[in-house]
Amino acid sequence: MYRRGGAGIAAFDRHTQSTQSYSELSSSLTATQVASLQSQLATFRASLSRFASSHRSDIRRDPEFRRAFQQMCAAIGVDPLAGPRKGSWWAELLGLGDWQYELGVQVVGICVSTRERNGGIIEMRELLRLLTKLRGLSGIDGAITEDDVARSIKIMETLGAGYEIFQVGDKKMVRSVFKELDNDQAVVLEIAQSTNGRVDEKGVQSKTGWTVERVRVALDNMVFRDGLCWVDEDEQLGTVYWVPAVMIWYD
Template sequence: MHRLNGVGLAAFDRHTSTTQSFAALSSTLTQNQVSHLQNQLSSFRSALSTFAANHREDILSDPSFRHRFTQMCSSIGVDPLAGPRKGGFWAELLPGLGDWQYELGVQIVDVCVSTRERNGGMIELSELVRLVRKLRGAGQITEDDIIRSVKTLQPLGAGYQIITLTDGRKMVRSVQKELDEDQTVILALSRAPGRYGRLTEEDLVREKGWTRERARGALENMLIRDGLCWVDEQDELYDRVYWVTSAMKWD
């Protein structure tokens, strides 16, 4: 019995020794991998630094070049427009780009807030681009720039978000409200050629196959609850015509 115990203890000691050896080997391999990764990141950082220094002005001033640059960064899983907390590395490589992005964000907020009274906090992306360009006075921006900047505004908790309508058009929401499916359909239909935001219950019944009750309820919700449209009760043909303010053309 004693002999068997001795064999068992010896086997246990060998097992423990083997386990410790594997642990040491694993630790060595991990350290080597980390060291190799650090060397790769150092080379990567150096290459990006050189590229950013050589093309900084192009990134800031040329929308097409900026778009290709951000696409390249996205393909390797980094965000060149991240804020200081997430992108101090980028702030170092691209001095001025962060300030440019924050300035654009402030201008987007300015336009959204100043137009909220007439559009209820829903503005078409192309209209937002036009008004921001007018506000900036110099330098070109694209829809891609606006989309990226709106994403940086989301942590503010003010409701800033890109909304894609059923017809594929994009809108920017600057209020904390969710659109239901009926409202999304109405917003898309109000932008049909020649409508300029004008809709009636009959339009929804005829073109979408809705019941009159559904059409009236959706339009009244947008009018009273959400403030996304106006109503005209003096139309020559219909008792009640709704004007979706975010689809109307403004100078």
């Protein structure tokens, strides 16, 4: 009885020692791996810094190069616009942070200045056209892309400004006001895209199969509640509605 107990205690001691040994070995391996990883990251960061410095002008000037570069950063978990605890060295190295914030300010300026005519919703291609004009750009040199605008709008999320990109049909729209389109409004907006912004009750009804009452409610809400439509009384066609958000402008 005593002998079996002694053997059990000895076995327990050996198990405890083995556990401690494995724990020490695991800690040693973990420390080695961490040190190796830190060394690799330092080497990688230095290489990435050299690449960014060498191609800084291309990153800022060429939209395709910039997009590919930002995608590469995202793939490896590096945010070029991150805060000080997440790698602000990236923004400092490229000057990309200031450039993106500057673009964000210009996006806000355009959205606010056109809000009276479009109700706070602007088509992405129209926003890009106005940005290109504002920045005095031509051709592809220094062109602004949808991806650039999306990144700037993401930065503004922290301001709680309500800016958002959403899809209507095959086109992207930018909303700069705190309101959601209901389903019927989204359908009318998509119809207006194919007619350069011009819709009427009969046209909407023929394409949707809605009742006259439903069409009128949708259009009235877009006019009086949300300011997304203009009303035009045509002698021959009757009441015509214009949706500025999807119209082509030349100013």
